[in-house]
Amino acid sequence: MSVAASTPEAWATLSLKALPHDALVALLRAFGTPDAVLSATRAELGAVVPDAIAARVAEPVDETSLALTRTWLADPAHEIIAWDNTDYPRALLDLGYAPLALFFVGRRELLNRPALAIVGSRNATAQGALDAQAFAKALSDAGLTIVSGLAVGIDAAAHEGALEGLGSTLAVVGTGLDRVYPARNRELAHRIAAHGGLISEFPPGTPPKAMNFPRRNRLISGLARGVLVVEAALLSGSLVTARHAGEQGREVFASPGSIHSPLSKGCHKLIREGAKLVETAQDILGELGMAAPEGGVAKHAASPATDAEAALLDALGGDCVGVDTLVTRTGMTSAIVMAALTGLELSGQLAAIPGGLWQRLHRT
Amino acid sequence: MSVAASTPEAWATLSLKALPHDALVALLRAFGTPDAVLSATRAELGAVVPDAIAARVAEPVDETSLALTRTWLADPAHEIIAWDNTDYPRALLDLGYAPLALFFVGRRELLNRPALAIVGSRNATAQGALDAQAFAKALSDAGLTIVSGLAVGIDAAAHEGALEGLGSTLAVVGTGLDRVYPARNRELAHRIAAHGGLISEFPPGTPPKAMNFPRRNRLISGLARGVLVVEAALLSGSLVTARHAGEQGREVFASPGSIHSPLSKGCHKLIREGAKLVETAQDILGELGMAAPEGGVAKHAASPATDAEAALLDALGGDCVGVDTLVTRTGMTSAIVMAALTGLELSGQLAAIPGGLWQRLHRT
Numbered sequence: 001m002s003v004a005a006s007t008p009e010a011w012a013t014l015s016l017k018a019l020p021h022d023a024l025v026a027l028l029r030a031f032g033t034p035d036a037v038l039s040a041t042r043a044e045l046g047a048v049v050p051d052a053i054a055a056r057v058a059e060p061v062d063e064t065s066l067a068l069t070r071t072w073l074a075d076p077a078h079e080i081i082a083w084d085n086t087d088y089p090r091a092l093l094d095l096g097y098a099p100l101a102l103f104f105v106g107r108r109e110l111l112n113r114p115a116l117a118i119v120g121s122r123n124a125t126a127q128g129a130l131d132a133q134a135f136a137k138a139l140s141d142a143g144l145t146i147v148s149g150l151a152v153g154i155d156a157a158a159h160e161g162a163l164e165g166l167g168s169t170l171a172v173v174g175t176g177l178d179r180v181y182p183a184r185n186r187e188l189a190h191r192i193a194a195h196g197g198l199i200s201e202f203p204p205g206t207p208p209k210a211m212n213f214p215r216r217n218r219l220i221s222g223l224a225r226g227v228l229v230v231e232a233a234l235l236s237g238s239l240v241t242a243r244h245a246g247e248q249g250r251e252v253f254a255s256p257g258s259i260h261s262p263l264s265k266g267c268h269k270l271i272r273e274g275a276k277l278v279e280t281a282q283d284i285l286g287e288l289g290m291a292a293p294e295g296g297v298a299k300h301a302a303s304p305a306t307d308a309e310a311a312l313l314d315a316l317g318g319d320c321v322g323v324d325t326l327v328t329r330t331g332m333t334s335a336i337v338m339a340a341l342t343g344l345e346l347s348g349q350l351a352a353i354p355g356g357l358w359q360r361l362h363r364t
Numbered sequence: 365m366s367v368a369a370s371t372p373e374a375w376a377t378l379s380l381k382a383l384p385h386d387a388l389v390a391l392l393r394a395f396g397t398p399d400a401v402l403s404a405t406r407a408e409l410g411a412v413v414p415d416a417i418a419a420r421v422a423e424p425v426d427e428t429s430l431a432l433t434r435t436w437l438a439d440p441a442h443e444i445i446a447w448d449n450t451d452y453p454r455a456l457l458d459l460g461y462a463p464l465a466l467f468f469v470g471r472r473e474l475l476n477r478p479a480l481a482i483v484g485s486r487n488a489t490a491q492g493a494l495d496a497q498a499f500a501k502a503l504s505d506a507g508l509t510i511v512s513g514l515a516v517g518i519d520a521a522a523h524e525g526a527l528e529g530l531g532s533t534l535a536v537v538g539t540g541l542d543r544v545y546p547a548r549n550r551e552l553a554h555r556i557a558a559h560g561g562l563i564s565e566f567p568p569g570t571p572p573k574a575m576n577f578p579r580r581n582r583l584i585s586g587l588a589r590g591v592l593v594v595e596a597a598l599l600s601g602s603l604v605t606a607r608h609a610g611e612q613g614r615e616v617f618a619s620p621g622s623i624h625s626p627l628s629k630g631c632h633k634l635i636r637e638g639a640k641l642v643e644t645a646q647d648i649l650g651e652l653g654m655a656a657p658e659g660g661v662a663k664h665a666a667s668p669a670t671d672a673e674a675a676l677l678d679a680l681g682g683d684c685v686g687v688d689t690l691v692t693r694t695g696m697t698s699a700i701v702m703a704a705l706t707g708l709e710l711s712g713q714l715a716a717i718p719g720g721l722w723q724r725l726h727r728t
Binding site: 127131255268271272277278280 | 619
C-alpha cells in the first residue's frame with residue numbers, strides 16, 4: 001500500500017471515474033492514496049468494492065477528459081482541492097456525498113469561512129435582484145461568505161452584492177470551470193475568480209447538462225450554514241436547493257412578496273413548510289446567532305443629495321409618474337425636475353420604466 | 365329566588381353595571397335571573413360576591429344610559445341577545461369573558477354559523493383592500509360568515525366582499541349601535557344590518573373610546589374559527605386581534621407582501637410567530653378542514669370582454685402605463701385603446717392612477 005502523497009492529477013483521474021461516495025471511502029481506506037487505488041490490480045480492487053466498481057476503477061479513463069484536465073491544471077491559478085487538502089470545505093465532509101475533488105479558482109481561505117447561500121429565480125424582477133444584492137452586501141459586511149450558483153437573476157445579484165460588501169463570495173457551477181455558463185456572467189465570473197472563488201465538482205470540459213444542476217444545488221447549500229431564497233417560482237431549482245438545505249440540517253430563509261407574484265409563490269411555499277420568513281439581513285444574522293457589525297447591519301441606502309431630489313422623492317410616493325406630473329406636484333421647473341431625476345437615477349434611487357415614467361426603488 | 369324569565373331591559377340594566385364575568389356567573393347562579401339579582405338586598409348580594417361588587421349591583425344605574433337603551437330597544441329591529449338566549453354565540457361561551465348581553469341588529473341565525481374574521485389596516489392600499497374583498501367573497505361563497513370590525517380600509521372591504529358572496533357578514537363595533545363609527549361606513553352599516561348583523565357589547569350611547577376597542581377586537585376573534593390579517597403595520601390593532609385569536613385557540617392566518625411595505629410588516633411578524641401564510645381562500649378552507657364549494661372556490665375574476673381588452677392587458681403587463689405607450693405597444697388607434705381602457709376599468713380589471721396612467725389590478 002503506497003504512502004506517497006498523490007498528485008492533483010491522480011485525484012482528478014480518480015474523480016473522473018465518478019465512483020459512488022461509499023466506494024471511494026472504502027478504496028482510499030484500503031489503499032491509502034488515489035495513486036495506490038489507480039495502480040491496484042482488478043483482484044485487489046475486487047476484494048474491497050463490488051466487482052462492477054472494481055471494473056470501473058481498473059478501466060482507463062477517457063483520454064480526452066484527462067487531457068482537458070491536464071491543460072486546465074497547467075494554469076497555476078487553477079487548483080484541485082481534494083479530500084486530503086486542509087482547505088477542503090469541512091462543511092461538506094459530513095454530508096455523505098462530499099465530492100472527491102473540487103476544481104477551484106480563487107481564494108481557498110474562503111472555503112472554510114462561515115457562509116450563507118442566496119439563490120432564486122433566473123427571471124428575477126428588478127426589485128428582487130435589488131433585494132438579493134442588498135441582502136448579500138449586508139451579510140457580506142457582517143462577515144459571511146455568500147454562496148450562489150452564478151446563474152443570471154438572483155444568483156448574479158447575490159454575487160455582486162457580496163463583492164460590494166466587506167466579505168466575499170463563492171460561485172458553485174454545474175459545468176467545467178473552463179466553460180462558465182451562462183456566458184452573460186463571464187465578466188462576473190472573472191471578478192469572482194479574482195476576489196472570491198469559483199467551484200465545480202465537474203472536470204474541465206463538462207458542458208451544461210440538466211442532470212448536473214441538482215448536484216450543483218446540493219453543493220451550494222452544503223457549503224453554507226443556511227440558504228436564503230429570494231424570488232422563486234413554484235417549480236424552481238431554488239426550491240430543490242432549499243430542500244437539500246433542510247436535509248443537510250441547514251437553516252432555510254425566504255423573503256415573502258405579493259400573493260399575486262408568481263415569483264413569490266415558491267418562497268411562500270417554503271415559509272409554509274417551515275422556512276424562516278426574513279425581511280432584513282439582521283433577521284438572518286439573528287437566527288444564525290451572529291451579532292450585527294458595529295452600528296447594526298450597515299445600511300448604505302443612498303439618500304437624496306439636494307432639496308430638489310428630496311422633494312421629487314416625496315412627490316413620487318409609490319406611484320409610477322411622468323415628468324409632467326412631477327412638475328405639477330413639486331412646482332419646480334421641468335429643467336430642475338429633469339436634473340434631479342438624473343441625479344436620483346445615478347444614485348440608484350429610482351428607475352425609468354416604459355412610457356417615460358419613473359418609479360422609486362426601495363433598497364434595504 | 366325568582367324563576368320568572370327576565371326582560372331584555374333587565375339584562376340591559378345588569379349589563380350596564382359592567383360587572384366582572386365571574387361575579388355575573390356567581391350572581392345568576394345564586395339568584396337565577398337578572399330581575400332577581402337586581403331586586404336582591406345588599407346583604408343577600410354580599411353573601412354571594414365581594415362587598416364592593418355587591419355595592420355596585422345595589423346602586424341604581426345611570427338613568428341617562430338606561431333611557432338611551434330603552435329608546436333603542438323600542439325599535440323592533442333592535443335586540444338584546446343575552447346569556448339565556450339560544451341565539452347567543454356559543455363560540456363566546458367558553459372564553460371566560462362572554463359579554464352578558466349583546467346589542468344586536470340583523471339576522472340572529474348568523475351568530476352560530478361557522479365564521480372567519482378578516483381584519484387589517486385602516487390605511488389599506490388599493491391592492492390590500494381588493495385582496496380582503498376577494499378573500500371575503502370566496503370564503504363567504506364557501507359558507508363562512510365573515511366577521512370584522514366595521515373600520516375603514518380592510519374591515520370595510522371584508523364586509524363588502526362577504527355581502528357580495530353567498531354567505532354573510534357580522535360587524536362587531538366598539539361603540540353603541542346608535543353611534544356607528546366611523547361615519548364613512550354608515551351606508552355599509554345599514555346594508556349589514558339588513559343582510560348580516562351588527563353587534564356591540566356596549567350599550568346605546570357609548571361613544572368611541574380607545575379603551576373599548578381591544579374588547580371589540582377580542583369579540584371579533586372570539587366569534588370566529590380563525591382570523592385572517594390582510595395588511596397590518598407593526599403596531600396595529602389587528603395584531604392584538606390576532607393575539608387574542610391565538611389565546612382563544614383560533615387559527616391565525618396572514619397574507620404576506622413586499623418586504624418594503626410597512627403594511628406587510630405586521631403580517632410578516634405574525635407569520636414568524638406561527639400564523640399560517642395564506643395566498644388564497646382555498647388555503648384557509650384547507651386549514652379549517654372545509655371543502656371548497658363545487659368546482660373549487662368560486663373565482664369571479666372578470667376577464668377581458670374583447671380582443672382589444674385582452675391585447676391591452678397584455679400590453680400593460682406589470683407596468684404603470686399611459687395611453688400613448690399603449691397605442692405604441694398595441695398598434696391600436698387611441699380611440700380603440702380608450703374604449704378598451706374604459707371597459708376594463710368598468711369591469712374592475714385596471715385602475716387609473718395619478719399622471720394619466722393605468723395599472724392592472726390583480727384579483728384572486
